[in-house]
Amino acid sequence: MQKHVIFDMDGVLVDSEPIHMQILGEVLQEMGVNLTREYHFTLVGMGALMMWEKLKKDFGLEGKPADLLEAHKAYFFSVIGDRQIPKTEGVSELLCRLKDSGYNLSLGSSSPVKLIDIFMEKAGLGRYFDHMVSSEHVARGKPFPDIFLKVAGLYDISPDAFVVIEDSRNGVKAARAAGMQCIGYRNANSGQQDLSAADLIIDDFRELTTTKMNMFYCVNE
Template sequence: MSVLRAVVFDLDGVLVDSEPVWEEVRRGYVADHGGRWRPDTQDRLMGMSTKEWSRYLATELIGGMEPREVAEGVIGQMIRRYDEHLPLMPGAREVVRRLAEDGRPLGVSSSSPRTLIDHVLDEMGVRDLFRATLSTEEVARGKPAPDGYLTVAERLDVPAEECAAIEDSSNGLRSAHAAGMRVIAVPHPRYPPDEDALALASHVARDLNAITPRLLDQIADKPRP
């Protein structure tokens, strides 16, 4: 009998409804610096590491700026927005506490920079419930590569095949699946994942309230897509 012994969360779009904030802040930053936002920009940015998206904004959308300058400006605005209001997804605190109380070690693998990961988990009051947290800026490749999820599994001391990942985006779903994890998709209504990425999920949940220890046990023995 297979067992899912650990759970790894994405952050943006899963625990915090940050994608609309990221889009608004980066759109505004590009416009303020004379750049042009493209129709496919938001889809391209989802799952990128800080190094990747700042380079894309600096070179592809704006021009004449250094990626580090872009990253510092955007991240600074994100922190200020979070200080004003942290837009948690419904059931975010509850699902973390529910799975932690069940005894499974928890991790985070996020494309957000380290400072925002720590800020969100502190504001949620759940940082001490996570055994391992990682920003994809700390590994060689961001999502859809599996590097982040594989590293978190290693830090949890649990094989990736015995971990469940909770994701919302196309690149996040691809990343967790490539790592060998069972993936639970919680699609964001405004930014739904591509159908081919959604097909990689072992289960599609309507919201975080649907994710329980019993659900993890139910999907453990299902064949991986």
């Protein structure tokens, strides 16, 4: 059978959660809210509009969540060009191993399309992926399964042909809701995420040998 892997972006392909926290903190500070690391970790992997709905509710912010999101995006894109976005350690080698072994690779992220394009250009990883799907392409972001089901639809194959790699509780929930197997990647910068629903949890991409990846597909054959 064909082998498909969907990568989350933030915290999996690029180690970007610290910069997300920094910029969101700058936006919220202008609104009189001090963002803590612990609170930020509850937002990791969440769809952007859902995040601002939560922020508005939790902090009593003025304005509509959609307008707050647009202001956040405008500020983010005005400053992101000067910020460094490091690739996650070992991810380039993993992508090469999978491509060389005939895997079909896609990206499924809660981030907006423009940000995906920027991060993939900065990291030089976009060439590995057949499809790059954003929460902007679907009705609901993670923890709902829409992003991953959209990827399966683009290939026109069953969701059970996919393995998802995620670093957040919201992402793992989305993968399982889509009927896909999931590898949880522990990234310290994503906080102590509950990845217990994943089929496999790793701390280092070097653990994902081709032999170990192939085991996921033997189950379905």
